[in-house]
Amino acid sequence: MxxxxxxxxxxxxxxxxxxxxxxxxxxxxxxxxxxxxxxxxxxxxxxxxxxxxxxxxxxxxxxxPQMRVVRETPSTASLDSDRGLGIITTPKAMDMAIRKAAEVGIGMVTLGNARHLGMASYHAMKALEHDMIGVCMTSCPPSVVPTFGAEPRLGTNPIAIAVPSRNEPPFVFDAATSTVAGNKVGIARRLGVKLEPGWLADSEGTPIMEEADAPDNYTLLTLGSTRELGSHKGYGLSCMVDILAGVLTGFGYGAVPGRPNFGHYVAAYNVAGFDDPDHFKDQMDEWLRMMKTTRPAPGEERVLVAGQPEAEMEEIRRVExxxxxxxxxxxxxxxxxxxxxxxxx
The missing domain is CATH 1.10.1530.10 (Malate/L-lactate/L-sulpholactate dehydrogenase, four-helix barrel)
Incomplete structure (x- = not known):
């Protein structure tokens, strides 16, 4: 440790x-x-x-990198990241979005010519301390086949949303629109464990629906794995991310020009533009407790909400x-x- x-x-x-x-x-x-x-x-x-x-x-x-503003309005901006690492440039873009949201209620910023941004929820969570809802998306180089496709056309294209609360840990959703984040394949390979059914496609794009060893080169499936299990929904969400965090930047999207290019999107929604922040956070506490006190299904210990496992793990790892x-x-x-x-x- x-x-x-x-x-x-x-x-x-x-x-x-x-x-x-x-x-x-x-x-x-x-x-x-x-x-x-x-x-x-x-x-x-x-x-x-x-x-x-x-x-x-x-x-x-x-x-x-010398980031520059390409286009700007009171509520929006498009930035050229100058090949800067996203874990460093994206928090700065979120700071800009937060400043805009404080002035006009909402701030949305795209970053083109960018590089990997790490954990998307880091950037979304920056809005929490300002009583704002934060959003982050990233258009990634292709590693995922579209539903019915045999070639990778999309990235893992994650979506993160962070919502403030008062006493409960905030709601923090952060997930790839593929069945699994590509880095988890690398972790499985390092640990020598099998991959779950429905994570990968074979060389022809057919979903692999049994356990498999983690390969060096792989193709991921969209969330849902097969059309019958809802892969068209993951496919649609991934396309949405490619458009908002890729095409909208003006610098290309995940597949074009491809690695190492990434496109990013961050947004901040000022709760005060919709409700009294204290009232909103009290209601979020109520909502979170409602979800967490749901009667668990047989064999399950409890119902969790997004961000809860991470908040609990953070408490442990900050000590241990x-x-x-x-x-x-x-x-x-x-x-x-x-x-x-x-x-x-």
Whole structure:
């Protein structure tokens, strides 16, 4: 177990060695470590940091991007991310959306020419402290076949929504529109466990509906896996993300121009534009408790709401630390040694 503060300081030091300014390095480290603290290991340090290091060293990611506003209105903006890493540029875009929402009730910002943004809910949750509802979407390079398709045309294209409450943990929904986030295939491969039925398609696009080993190269299915189980719904949601977070940026979408390009969309809705924030948060508490006190089905322990497992895991890991696989620790030791960084774990 590694303390979150130790992991964050080490990650920030790695980013600085990549040429990232110190303040941005701290921001990027915070995004990654919060994912680990909340149990979203697929988008935390273990899975993503080495990919980002490779992106910096190859020149695919710009360590010091000069973001610029392409178009702007009182409630909207379109930004050129200048190949900046999304875990650093997207929080800044959300800050802009929040400022706009404070002035006119809603703020929506798109980012083109962008790179991976990590855990989408990090950016959506930035709105919570302002009594706002936050939304984040990202149009990703293709790894998912459309319903009835034999070729990847869509990314995992996640959607995150964060809603403030008073005493209950906030509602935080964050999910890929594919059956599973691609990074979870990598985790399964690292741990040597089988993949669940309905996660992957074969080379012809046919859903694999039995357990399978995690391959090096894979194609994912949209949420629902098959038409009979509702894959057309996941397909439609994924298309919506591709349009709002990709086409709308003016810089392309997941499949065009393709990796390493990403497009991002963030929005903030000011609750005060619709209801008294205190009244809204009290009602959200009531709604959340209603859901959580639903009588569980036979064999089930309890009913959960989005964000609850992550909030519970964060409480535990802030005390006990973050578990890192032995292979990840070895990578840290090797990388820190090469970069001249002290590794405290």
């Amino acid at each position: 590694v303390p979150g503060d130790d992991l964050k300081s080490t990650v920030a030091a790695v980013f600085e060695k990549m040429g990232v300014p110190p303040e941005d390095a701290q921001l990027g480290a915070d995004v990654l470590v919060l994912a680990d603290l909340r149990g979203v290991d697929s988008h935390g340090v273990s899975n993503m940091l080495r990919s980002y290091v490779n992106g910096y060293t190859s020149g695919q990611i710009n360590p010091n 630390g973050i578990p890192l696989h032995e292979e990840v620790v070895d990578w840290f030791h090797d990388t820190c040694g090469e970069l001249g960084i002290d590794c405290p774990f």
